[in-house]
Amino acid sequence: MKVGVLGATGYAGQELVRLLHRHEEVKDLYLGSSSVAGEDYESVYPHWLDQKVGILQDENIPDLDVLFCALPHGLTAKKTSAFLARKIKVIDLGADFRLNSAEVYEEWYKIKHPASELLKDAVYGLPELYREQIRGRSLIANPGCYPTATLLALVPLLRKKLLQTGYLIIDAKSGVSGAGRGVSLGNHYAEVNENFKAYGVASHRHTPEIEQELSRAAGQLLNVNFTPHLVPMTRGMLVTIYAKVGEGIQEEELRRCWLEQYEQEEFIHVLPQGTWPQTKFSSGSNHAFLQLTLDQRTGNAVIIATIDNLIKGAAGQAIQNMNLAMGWPEGQGLQGTALWP
Ligand SMILES: NC(=O)C1=CN([C@@H]2O[C@H](COP(=O)(O)OP(=O)(O)OC[C@H]3O[C@@H](n4cnc5c(N)ncnc54)[C@H](OP(=O)(O)O)[C@@H]3O)[C@@H](O)[C@H]2O)C=CC1
Numbered sequence: 287m288k289v290g291v292l293g294a295t296g297y298a299g300q301e302l303v304r305l306l307h308r309h310e311e312v313k314d315l316y317l318g319s320s321s322v323a324g325e326d327y328e329s330v331y332p333h334w335l336d337q338k339v340g341i342l343q344d345e346n347i348p349d350l351d352v353l354f355c356a357l358p359h360g361l362t363a364k365k366t367s368a369f370l371a372r373k374i375k376v377i378d379l380g381a382d383f384r385l386n387s388a389e390v391y392e393e394w395y396k397i398k399h400p401a402s403e404l405l406k407d408a409v410y411g412l413p414e415l416y417r418e419q420i421r422g423r424s425l426i427a428n429p430g431c432y433p434t435a436t437l438l439a440l441v442p443l444l445r446k447k448l449l450q451t452g453y454l455i456i457d458a459k460s461g462v463s464g465a466g467r468g469v470s471l472g473n474h475y476a477e478v479n480e481n482f483k484a485y486g487v488a489s490h491r492h493t494p495e496i497e498q499e500l501s502r503a504a505g506q507l508l509n510v511n512f513t514p515h516l517v518p519m520t521r522g523m524l525v526t527i528y529a530k531v532g533e534g535i536q537e538e539e540l541r542r543c544w545l546e547q548y549e550q551e552e553f554i555h556v557l558p559q560g561t562w563p564q565t566k567f568s569s570g571s572n573h574a575f576l577q578l579t580l581d582q583r584t585g586n587a588v589i590i591a592t593i594d595n596l597i598k599g600a601a602g603q604a605i606q607n608m609n610l611a612m613g614w615p616e617g618q619g620l621q622g623t624a625l626w627p
């Protein structure tokens with residue numbers, strides 16, 4: 287099978303290349319770049335010196351089975367209809383096809399949606415929650431990293447009406463690779479090292495994505511308080527959620543709901559009671575880890591999820607989506623990739 291990656295020089299792109307290289311079904315891998323076409327991949331990532339993978343102009347990407355677009359939002363949507371016309375399945379790691387409404391996209395992303403006519407054809411690619419809808423599809427919106435961790439924790443509980451919908455507080459922390467490879471004042475070393483800060487307070491673009499999918503699960507429109515923070519570490523994400531449980535709901539029911547949803551899942555793990563998720567549990571892997579408790583004094587559930595922002599939050603989940611779209615084993619290419627320390 288022929289597979290391509292646009293934005294291959296970015297952080298999500300290089301994780302795709304790393305994982306696709308070990309995927310049994312991927313025979314030919316084509317990398318596209320707007321900045322280093324014509325060079326070998328080792329010119330950007332020197333550890334690729336023994337593989338001699340060439341980089342093409344995006345425009346010269348040949349006909350493929352699947353194309354991953356790991357580009358800044360707005361760019362993928364401009365190119366998508368041309369790829370779909372060539373019968374290439376498109377998996378977008380960016381935000382262009384995640385929101386159902388072009389108006390909501392335009393409000394939060396501050397640009398006109400470049401291809402709103404395609405929104406109806408896109409599927410939200412979170413396999414553990416929407417597996418059957420993803421199979422065989424040609425346009426897949428890979429979820430954002432914060433939404434992935436949040437939705438894995440909350441969607442099953444909201445579907446079963448175990449939580450109240452009027453009080454959901456999502457306190458999230460991400461490693462700096464979440465911001466991509468491009469340097470900005472807010473994410474260069476001296477600004478991040480030995481520092482800890484919230485950003486996007488009450489305004490982060492993942493808020494409407496989280497609300498869209500939680501509303502779908504709850505069967506009613508709901509709002510959340512979502513506050514992301516930047517942690518001085520390279521990769522990883524930990525999300526702590528505070529929620530009010532429904533009348534009379536006990537901790538055991540919350541846990542049983544997760545276990546029923548995830549007991550067959552290769553990548554989602556409800557930890558044994560008392561073991562709390564750490565970012566290193568997921569590092570380099572497609573695994574997500576969950577834990578919760580019901581604080582008897584306040585009556586609030588405290589729910590924690592961890593993923594690797596670059597893997598389950600981006601490249602790994604995108605490969606799961608490719609496997610579903612192509613009818614391959616869902617975990618193909620995603621085993622044995624963990625990093626510790
Ligand atoms: N980092 C993460 O944890 C996650 C990222 N994502 C999403 O994945 C996509 C890629 O993210 P990430 O890899 O972190 O980002 P990077 O900034 O690291 O990489 C983006 C790549 O896009 C290419 N590109 C093409 N045109 C442009 C342009 N006009 N401006 C900037 N870059 C351009 C660049 O490659 P070249 O110069 O070779 O063309 C660049 O390397 C984004 O949509 C991001 O939001 C989603 C979930 C998590």
Ligand SMILES: CC(=O)N[C@@H](CCC(=O)OP(=O)(O)O)C(=O)O
Pocket residue numbers: 359379380381429430431432460461462463464465466492514516
């Ligand atoms: C630490 C950091 O900056 N993280 C990124 C999230 C990356 C991501 O998932 O972005 P997209 O939704 O644009 O794909 C951010 O907060 O924007």
